[in-house]
Amino acid sequence: MLRSMYAGVSGLNAHQQMMDVTGNNISNVNTIGFKSSRVTFKEMLSQTIQGASAPQDNRAGTNPQQVGLGVGVGSIDSDMSSGNLQSTGKTSDVAIQGDGFFVLRDGNNQVYSRAGNLNFDEQGRLYSSSTGMLVQGWMADANGDYGDFNAQTIDDVTLKQEINAQETDSVSFGKNLDADATNTLDILEQNLDLSAGGNSDTLEFSLTPVEGQHNVWDFTLSGAEITTNIAGSGSNKISGTLITDNDGEVVTFETSSGTDLTSGFNVNLNGSSVTMDALVDSSGSSITNINDGFLIAQNGDTTKNANLAFDQTAVRNIAVDVFDSQGAKHTVNLELEKTANNEWTINENEVEINNNTVTNVLGGSDHVISFDSNGNIDGGETVDLTFTPPGPGTSQTVELNFSDMTQFAGDMTANFTNVNGYASGALESFSFTETGDVVGSYSNGLTQTLAKLGLANFSNPSGLLRQEGVFQTTSNSGDPELGAAAQGGFGSLAPATLEMSNANLSQEFTNMITAQRGFQANSKLITTSDEMLQTLVNLKR
Template identity: 35%
Template sequence: MMRSMYSGVSGVKGHQTRMDVVGNNIANVNTTGFKSGRVTFADTLSQTTANASAPTGNLGGTNPKQIGLGVGVSTIDTLFTDGAVQSTGKNTDLCLSGNGLFVVKNGSETYYTRNGAFEFDESGNYVMPGNGMKVQGWMGTDGVVSTSGAVTDISIQIGKAMAAKATEKTTYSYNLKSNPPVVTQYSFKYTDTTTTPPTTKTSTSTNSGDYVGASATQPVTVTFSDGTKTTYTSGVYTVGRSLPVTTSFNFYDSLGSVHTATVLLEKADVGTLQYLDTNGNTVTKTGTAWSVLLGSTDTVTEADGSKTTYSLGGDTLTFDEDGVLREATSFSTPTALNRDTYDATTLSYTPTAVSTTSAATISLTASVSAPNGSTRPQSIVLDYSTVTSYADINTINATPDGNAAGTLKSISIDSSGVITGVYTNSVIQPEAQVAIAQFSNAAGLTKTGSSLYQTSNNSGTPNVKGASDLGCSITPSALEMSNVDIANEFSDMIITQRGFQSNSKVITVSDEMLETMINMKR
């Protein structure tokens, strides 16, 4: 008689526990990043009044006779399903989706959370504003963030200074048109002072390598290989070469002052070239040489009165018949360059002969002389290694490094958790990256309150990486809502209430039966 009462008591206790979990879920229906709980029941030990018996020759087998002794709470699970994304418009808020948690620290104590309501404090620390715990991640160095080291506090002070950095490299990209028309003839009028009186004559040349400068007082008519003919009043024109492709880029000296360099590319000679392939074999192909030359006089006077002197040797780029730039040796004899005898102009630049070797990188030297006499020399590598030379399109572009001095004015965060800084000098670079921890069994983490978790014996050790490395994604300017489904919770509440009532009734009926048995003596 007492077994049913104690079974009813266990049922009441179990359903009370389930109601506690349902109540906690509903209480946290609007808690940022909250993960709902779930209770599962299991029956307890059963009392065996008769064991099972095996079949015999005359009788069949019998099943065991067992009386259950009630119910117990099997598990209280934390459900780590994603909550809905709620946009906030605050650029420091982060919503994490996927199997991961943010990492925060309080001194030496490490905690984990799905609550991404972060912000920067007065010292530039990225923190949970409710408790001051510091968000962990990796800090960048010179715009490069490495996630291979240990995590540390993320600290980015708005207004921090960026030092000026001199340009060291200019990277050329995209395509250099392989089939531009070349000059086949030029002609211009000049004054012959050897006659009396001086007479006007015409100088014409079809000799490869002859060049002339054009001006308003000395127009030059140029005939090209495609049959077109144009008269120019500026520029330099060389028989056997294309019109120059102009590439200009701004570069910075060590003080952060900006200067402009102009580099020209002229298609020059076609011949054979020889290079080593990846297996070390010598390959001979037809190639096209391009001369790299300065697009202005060697010395430029800047707006502040300083003078920048440029130096660039006779450098050559050679593309093979497949449009690939090769570091090679050319078997062609470079064409000799000769200025027209009757040219009376001031040349804007001087054509440069091609060399018998080709390189992928070329050195440009720029020396800035200030009015006070100080000089700042620097060497800039012009990297053409990724440039191709295919027909019909000319998209070559130069991108220099270096920057002027500046200060950090704003930040943004992307879906990988990379915090990017925007500086007043127009430099945009990564400053830090938010770390994400992933556990083999996130449900095994121990809740410590304030939407925080800590590791337990059954959670596993955290695998701390960037969000994209773990298959997670971050939505900036948003927060993760609670994953509590209020409709399910109300349904569970009804079911729990009925279970509690039913078990209470078992206790009541068992009590009445005991009372009836006692009254039998009367």
């Protein structure tokens, strides 16, 4: 009879522990990274009243007769499944999607956690807000590279608060120079009403750019009267070629028969001669550049003229900022002029640095960039630009790389594509990536990969020991395997989110009901056994 009472007592104890575990799960329903537990029961030792017997002769065997001695707690298992993710918008929050634990340093010991509410202390060290323990990972070098991800190199994750200035030594250029780009030569106005000896005529001057040639125009000068003889041609109409350089200087101004008109020519008006000054300015003085005055005037009378204007439109100006060794910014302005078909030139004496023209910075000569017939660069891929910034006061050389440029007919898009070097910068913010990289953003506009969070995995994560909100290894959990997120079986990270508790309230309330009913039934067992004992005692009366 007493055995049933003790069985009831064991049931009370077991269901009380079940209630304790359930209560702990419910109390941690809002604890980030919390892993719930469950209780399983096992039958305690049974008392054997009669053993089993084997069949013999014509009699069957008998089964053993045993009386159970109650129930005990078989195990308290941890549910290590992932909880739901909660978006927080806080850049220092991060959650693990999949397997793995954050690695924390507690003094000289390593502990593990799924709670990703992290922050940085005044020394720039990443720590767990819940425990104050330092987060472990691997620091990146200046190029954002890591060594091996192992236990020997893992260390505190520390943010780099400032980035020192780096001198620019390379600028890359790319995209397209327009193969159809041409300079323009326009007739602004003309008044060539000529008269002499009672004869008169009105001449007409026209220009047509020669397709496929650079700075070359066909011209025509014609009179209305058939008796007019222009430049000794015996005709009232002459044609020829006008060629300039990129600055508007006249190179060639001659008729198709080879007559040079640059020094002037005569026009015979039915026997009366008129002298034309081919290149004069507004005062009648000789010039060579079209933009300095008029192209044609009669006997120094600049009211009788053909006024031309040259505009250098086959040019691409590219401004790029470079930095000296002390982080000061200098703006370099390069002017790429189309000087011939498939040829662009940077004038040695027209490079500007900080809006000031600086000479002799390209090695003593103009730099020519040439292209083949397919629009690909085939010469002048690189050139060194050397100047002396005022701060450091020492010579600085920057390689200009044009190898990625093309020349096709189309938009003029050529520009710089990559510039190394930068000014010094202070840390403004940081963020995590899905692969565990810690990326810092600095005031100089630079982002730099600073570190990678370390993750730990275990053969038996349920074998970890809970202690003050973190997990510790045990002899049954296995040694930790360290690695980076999103590789080698480790889960990826979800930035700006937290992992919620995986406690299931519906399941916990159900467990609470079954624990209550089990406790109630075991208490009833004790009272019933007591009543039976009372009946037995009353037999004496």
